[in-house]
Amino acid sequence: MFLTRMQINPRRRGARLLLSSPQVLHAAVCSGFADATPSGEGRILWRLDNYGPHRVILFVASPDKPDFTHIIEQAGWPTTETWDTKPYDRLLDRLTLGQQWQFRLTANPVHSARREGWTDTKPLGHVTIRQQEQWLLDRTPRLGFQILPRKADNAVDGEVELVITDRGVRRFSRGDGRVTISTATFEGLLEVTDVAALKNSLTFGIGRAKSYGCGLLTLAYPATPDSPQ
Template structure:
């Protein structure tokens, strides 16, 4: 069963300061919450998604496919509350109004001039390019609809990648989208929440949060 953990970090902790400054280090710390020996794609197998919330406190939202092992975190790293999302999934209904929030990495595969298509898929390899502004908004609208969610309002805010050497992480930039929406397909939405949306999930992208909203 999918679990969501709200972890309030202690900014005085040496490990916390290190992780807040470098998303690679943060990802390694959070992988300690899940079992070992999960094969070649451990993050995906563990269902690990996370998002660093903005505000006066340093809060991490962490989603895992199973109960996380919080004892694996450094001592006094933070204070955690974990809940099972089964009741939330059960409550979802088509037409239900919700508030949503997601930090995502909008991208598009642009033609790289590859002359020959892939022998199996028939597709030409494209160069992954980050999207910003109106293009990012359009990307989110498409991905939300494909996830069983019809956005009614949307506010987009650029978000930085924590990176100790200030270098860019691959072809990705982060944008936080939040607003109100209407559920159109509960199966698609459950899958999207469980597995995340878009790329750069190792770096704090893709976790979709939902809350009830007034009609």
């Protein structure tokens, strides 16, 4: 597995096209691989992280190394910036029980329900922050980790190191139809409880809408008082 980081230039016309539709961006990401089908190691997962109006980072986890020349030419800085791909197995092989990591995840929190007039249940997006947070907390045991309790002086019983930093609804075209997905970006502090399950979460993704920028969980070392700012 590999993890790729690439900066998008949102001022460019091609970038605005990619950023406007998860369907279009998914096609562009998959075009960077000779074979985009999932393997026994994992599948292609991607996520856009926004750090302001002029700084957008595309992260891609994949079984094979990508060639994103076409994205750089269309939506990046062709003469000054490319993409950075590193082996993901280095991190995967270091995972052990009890480790603590900072994490980020953009997901599609949904539940199955039946509305009036429907004959079958369908996935419906959770609406409130509380519902979206609970969606993730309910799944952590089988995802291979737990969210750590808050240790701040003003923390109350039951609070955990979990925040939603961004949430929204994306609507875009797919073929002759329209797709609507709700998204939430989670950040927090986790502890590894099942190494194999966490590796599966990292390489095969979490939840639905993986083709549309959801499901990619990334880890980083927890910040400490001595960490550089």
